[in-house]
Amino acid sequence: MSVDKTSANLDKSAPHGGGAAENPEAAVPSAAAVDPRLLVRQEGIFGYWDEFKRKMKAGELGSLPVVVGLAAICVIFQMLNSNFLSAQNISDITVTMVGTGMISVGIVFVLLLGEIDLSVGSVSGAASALAAVLAVNQGWPEWAAVLVAVAAGLAIGAAHGFFFAVLGAPAFAVTLAGLLFWLGFMLKVLGANGTINLDSDGLIGQLTTYFFADVAAAYGLAVVVVALFFVSSFLGNRRREAAGVPSRPLSDTVLRTALLAVVSFAAAYMYNQYKGLPLATVIFLAFLVGTDFLLRRTSYGRKIFALGGSVEASRRAGINVTAVRISVFGIAGGFAAIGGLFLASKIASANQSAGTGDLLMNAIAAAVIGGTSLFGGRGRTWNALLGVLVIVSIQYGLQLESIAEPVKYMITAAVLLTTVVIDSVTRKTQKTAGRA
Amino acid sequence: MVHVSATPVLALRGVSKRFGAVQALTDVELEVHAGEVVALVGDNGAGKSTLVKTIAGVHPIDEGAIEWGGKPVSISRPHDAQALGIATVYQDLALCDNIDVVGNLFLGRELKRFGVLDEVEMERRARELLTTLSIRIPSVRIPIASLSGGQRQTVAIARSMLGDPKLVILDEPTAALGVEQTAQVLDLVERLRERGHAVILISHNMADVKAVADKVAVLRLGRNNGVFEVKTTSQEDIISAITGATDNAVTRRAARTNGEVSK
Structure with a gap:
């Protein structure tokens, strides 16, 4: 089947593929050998516009709702307070989001399997406590403490994965147990004092305070x-x-x-x-590029998507289901630990409230708001960036308006609910358009 | 017209399989030669799917032997079967809805270039393969979820052809298909035979069996119930073997006369 350029510019980067079903102009006579139902796009900007219209009709919104939402958030808060879009505020937002964002990247991996990890909040707290105890109380060099903390996160996540993948316990229950266990572990490690102050000029401290001036x-x-x-x-x-x-x-x-x-x-x-380019944001972007590459360009990533699509099909294709599951939970644990270090860096201490409160929910919400499917097999790690930007922007915007904590929770909840509703409705539209 | 070699590609000798208290297969014998289509027929629960799964390595056999090209082999994992050159297309297709056609074709054996997925080469080969098999689908870059049932079936069969297998097992490939698509799949089966593959075809549809198969192996209650040459056997004989009328001259005659009476 010879396909010329004018009739088959398939959008490779779009996860749903390109796809105009009935587009008479595009099925040019010169491509007579080509099936007229071929999903086609015209060349150039008009082609984009046509495809955009068709995608909207078919309910393939992708990241559009969250981008529109982000724009709306910017406009609304900017109107309420002209400091919202100031360089300082945006810089603060993009540094603060890194902790939660890192955890959310791990959540994206787990959601791609169609599973959930409820322990990431506690694991992040436990990892920061571990790093602080090693670096401050035991006098280890900070880089060693950081390495041990991240390795511990990986091991903890892999242990959860073991209970889920090998012993067959539901991930929900295993990681719920993990949530409690690692919270207890963190409190025990921190000891009676409950707070360990980090050297704000040390490696961990610098994570969120260093700027390339x-x-x-x-x-x-x-x-x-x-x-x-x-x-x-x-x-x-x-x-x-x-x-x-x-x-x-x-x-x-x-x-x-x-x-x-x-x-x-x-x-x-x-x-x-x-202040210049924040180190935290650079590290976050590097991880996003790296994980996106891992997921979409390597056979390991392909295995994760396959498992999210059909476990049985993956097994028959010879994929080691158990190993992939364990490793994905390990990755989630590792990113939880990294996120925990950034969160500790932000407050220059490891304390008893680390990894508790709304952290877990924000990390999961960020992945979902960004467009990762809760049912597995659909999503990208960039979703974590978009989602966490929305959540942290709302927090900062409300803070500028001095709106109290209870209202913040309620608004974040409303955003999450809206996202899930948009997701469900578009999924229905996709089904009727034959591309669910 | 079909050259059949002396040594079968695959031979099962006295294969048995139990699931707890259920004896799924008892002393089953089966031979498949290169360039030969063997139809495996039997009623529901006769053990067709179990037999196929033992060959594919999903359920290792309990007793008996599997010979591959005349030599005994052990198939305990799907990987073993794949390594030998056995490709299986299951009834439930086993495709990932969220992954595109190229991704599904190469799932589990992705082509790599410098350790990274070689999407370009995979896409090129996917197009080439689909073209040689005369399979028409809207695009190789849309997720399987967007394809019709028949299109999914052809993708699943195409997928089995990628490793250039010696033996292809098709589990009810035409069960969910319309007239046109059934004909396409049967064409595809004939193309596989022409290219020298051995094919095991599971089917409930006698018309399909008559159309493409060389031999018919009947299973009944987990046991062999006769192997017939398609050309020299009537449909009634096969059906009586499936339903359990014992295979002798009397019952055959009875079946024939009954058939004539009811006409």
Whole structure:
């Protein structure tokens, strides 16, 4: 089946694939050999617009609701208080979100399996307590304490995974037990005092307080990111063309690169208006890029998606279901520990309230608000970034308005409920449009 | 027209399988040669699916022997069967709804380049494979959830062809299909035979069996109940073997005369 470019520019990056069912203009006569039902997109901007309209009709919203929501949040809070979109506030938001965001990345992994991990809050607290005890009370070098804490998180998560994958206990119950156990473990480790203050100039302290003050750092990173994106998409497309499979036209790649460039340089400019590029945000972005690559470009990631789609199919395809499950829970535990270190860094101490309160719920809510399906098999780690941005922006916005804690909870709850409702409704639309 | 080699690709010798108190298979014999389509028929619960699963390594056998190309082998995991060159297409297809066609075709044996998924090469080969099998689907980059039942079936069969297996097992491939799509799948089965694959075809549909199979092996209550040459056997004989009328001249005659009377 020879398919020319005009009739089959499949959107590779969209997880739902491209897909115009009835699009008469696109089924050009020159492609007579091509099935008329072929999912097609016209070239160029008009093609995007057509595809966008069709996707909206079919209920494939993707990240659109959360992006629109984020824009609405910005507009509303900016109208209420002109400090909301100030460089300082945005910088604060993007540093504060990293702790919860890291935990949420781990949650995305578990949700992709169609499972849930309720222990991540407690594990993050336990890891920060462990690091603080080792670094402060035992006098270990901080890097060693950090490594041990993250390794402990991985091991704890893998242990949960063992009970779930090997012994067959429901993940919900296992991690609920984990929630209680590691909370107790944290309180025991912290001892009678209950609070261990961290050296704010140490490695952990610096995690959220270090800024690359040099203006060149932020711009340089933006340049590198944009260039890497362009080169990799360009080379990828060249390979696709050479192999004779549908590829994006150059204009398409240029458009995407331009969009990324606008966002990157705007962010870099904004950071340079305040203290500079925050280290925490850079680490978070690096983890997001890394995990996205892991999930979508490696066979390990493919296995995780397969398990989220059909466990039986995965087993028959020869995938080691047990090993993948254990490793995914290990990853969740590891990211919980990393998140815990960032949260401890933010308050420069490990205390008894670490990992409790609304942390767990915010981490799960962030993944779901960002667009990760609760039923497994659909989602990306970037969802964690979008979701946590929404949650932390709301918190900061309400704080600027000095609105009390109870109202914050209620508003965050409303956002979560709205997201889930939008998700359910669009899923119904997708079913009627034949692409659930 | 079909060249049949002397040594069977796969031979089962006295295979038995128990599930707790249930004796699912007792002393089952089966031979499949290269370039031969063997239809495996039997009533519900006759043990067809269990037999297929023992060959595919899902349920290891309790007693008996499996010979592969004349040599005894042990198949205790699906991996063993795959390594030998046995591909199985199950009734419930075992595809991942959320993954696209290319991803499903290569699930569990992804092509890699520098340790990273080689999507380009996988997509190219997927298109090539679907073209050689004359399979038409809207796009290789849409999730399986968007395909119709028949399209899913063809994807599942195509998937079994990727490793260039010696033996392909099809579990009720036409059960859920319309007329046109059934014909396409039967064409596909014939194409597999032409390319020298051994095929085990499980089917309830006698028309399909007559259309493509060379031999019919009948299972009844977990035991062999006769192997017939399709060309020289009437449909009634096969059906009486399936339903349990013992296979002798008297019952055959009775079945025939009854048939004539009722006409």
